[in-house]
Each structure stands twice: as structure tokens, then as C-alpha cells.
Amino acid sequence: QKEVEQNSGPLSVPEGAIASLNCTYSDRGSQSFFWYRQYSGKSPELIMSIYSNGDKEDGRFTAQLNKASQYVSLLIRDSQPSDSATYLCAVTSSFGNEKLTFGTGTRLTIIP
Amino acid sequence: DADVTQTPRNRITKTGKRIMLECSQTKGHDRMYWYRQDPGLGLRLIYYSFDVKDINKGEISDGYSVSRQAQAKFSLSLESAIPNQTALYFCATSVNSVYNEQFFGPGTRLTVL
Numbered sequence: 001q002k003e004v005e006q007n008s009g010p011l012s013v014p015e016g017a018i019a020s021l022n023c024t025y026s027d028r029g030s031q032s033f034f035w036y037r038q039y040s041g042k043s044p045e046l047i048m049s050i051y052s053n054g055d056k057e058d059g060r061f062t063a064q065l066n067k068a069s070q071y072v073s074l075l076i077r078d079s080q081p082s083d084s085a086t087y088l089c090a091v092t093s094s095f096g097n098e099k100l101t102f103g104t105g106t107r108l109t110i111i112p
Numbered sequence: 113d114a115d116v117t118q119t120p121r122n123r124i125t126k127t128g129k130r131i132m133l134e135c136s137q138t139k140g141h142d143r144m145y146w147y148r149q150d151p152g153l154g155l156r157l158i159y160y161s162f163d164v165k166d167i168n169k170g171e172i173s174d175g176y177s178v179s180r181q182a183q184a185k186f187s188l189s190l191e192s193a194i195p196n197q198t199a200l201y202f203c204a205t206s207v208n209s210v211y212n213e214q215f216f217g218p219g220t221r222l223t224v225l
Contacts, residue, residue, distance in 0.1 A: 042218070043202055043218050043219045044155070044202070044216050045216070046215060049213055051211065098160065098212065099160065099212075100212065100214060102155040
């Protein structure tokens with residue numbers, strides 16, 4: 001079983017709609033959760049961090065965390081073509097926060 | 113100027129050659145990391161360092177070595193490159209905190225022929 005699982009996609013969403021990306025993790029003690037955006041051939045860019053259950057909003061992005069169900073999600077409202085990228089979910093270990101485990105990413109395509 | 117820089121950005125080398133990838137940061141972060149990224153396998157941790165005297169192996173350290181020359185500099189070496197080390201390599205940094213938000217450099221595309 002992979003430690004951090006994401007649907008690889010591709011996920012296609014019409015421009016202006018809400019894109020919903022999901023991530024599940026196996027380490028029940030994980031404390032920190034991150035979403036990175038990665039354009040093709042570029043480096044991962046941190047877009048959201050979340051540490052407690054519930055929702056965290058930043059502009060068009062909302063991260064949702066449910067530790068009991070061990071999933072974290074990212075919602076992108078009013079999707080734009082520039083949101084087309086691969087989104088990586090990352091979590092820390094319950095053994096210490098010094099390392100991140102990454103999912104393999106979900107490729108998102110926004111259709112104009 | 114970029115906060116985290118990597119050199120070279122692209123490198124083509126031959127099997128058996130020694131190669132060094134360099135990472136420098138101006139963010140003042142204590143922690144530095146080296147990852148490789150392969151299609152379908154995601155980002156995998158090679159080595160990480162909390163300060164000049166602290167070096168730790170990640171999940172795929174075999175065939176690699178590192179040097180933390182200063183707080184701001186962390187180098188990755190392939191002593192004898194092999195074709196399956198062809199990948200995209202990223203350096204990352206983070207503050208020494210409970211949250212561990214990591215920030216990535218632009219990457220080095222390495223091809224071993």
C-alpha cells in the first residue's frame with residue numbers, strides 16, 4: 001500500500017468550474033499536509049499547507065483535512081487554464097516532521 | 113534573484129563518470145534536501161541535512177553521496193553514474209520548525225548515457 005495515494009488523472013475540468021483533487025495517506029500520526037503545484041518540466045511550488053482538521057482557504061484555493069478518515073483534498077474555484085498542472089500531495093511522518101512523503105500527483109487539465 | 117538555485121540545470125554524462133550537482137540558498141533555512149523525480153514514481157528523498165554536521169540518508173541513497181559545505185550549500189555527487197540515475201533532481205530547503213514547509217529549487221535534468 002502506498003503511503004500517500006492520489007488519482008493520477010488526468011482530471012479534466014471546464015474553465016470556471018470547481019476542480020476537486022483528493023489525497024489519502026496511511027500514517028495516522030501525520031501532522032502536516034501540503035499541496036504543491038508542478039508545471040511540466042518545472043519544480044514543485046507550495047500552494048497550500050494545512051495542519052488541523054477542517055478547511056483552510058487562500059484565494060481560489062481551499063484545502064480540506066479529515067484526520068479521522070485520513071484524507072486531504074484541494075478545491076480550486078473558478079478554474080483557469082493556468083491551473084493546468086500536476087498537483088502533488090505531501091505529508092509528514094508520525095515519527096518526526098523532518099521528512100515529507102509525496103504522492104505521485106494528479107494531472108489537472110482546465111478546458112477553455 | 114532566486115532563493116534556491118541549482119547548477120547545472122541540464123547535464124548529459126556517460127556511464128561511469130563522476131558528477132556533482134550543487135544547490136545554494138539565500139533563504140537562511142537550516143534544512144536542505146535532495147530529491148529525484150521519475151515519471152510515475154513521484155519525488156523520492158535521497159539525502160537530507162539539518163546543519164553542516166548533520167547528514168541523513170533518505171529512501172534511495174545508494175549510489176549517491178552528499179556534502180554540506182555551509183548552511184547555504186548542499187551538494188549531491190554521483191561517484192560513478194549509471195543510466196538508471198537519469199532523472200530530474202531537486203534541492204529543497206525548509207525552516208527548522210514543526211511544520212516543515214519545503215521550498216524547491218528549479219531542478220537539474222540529468223541524463224546518463
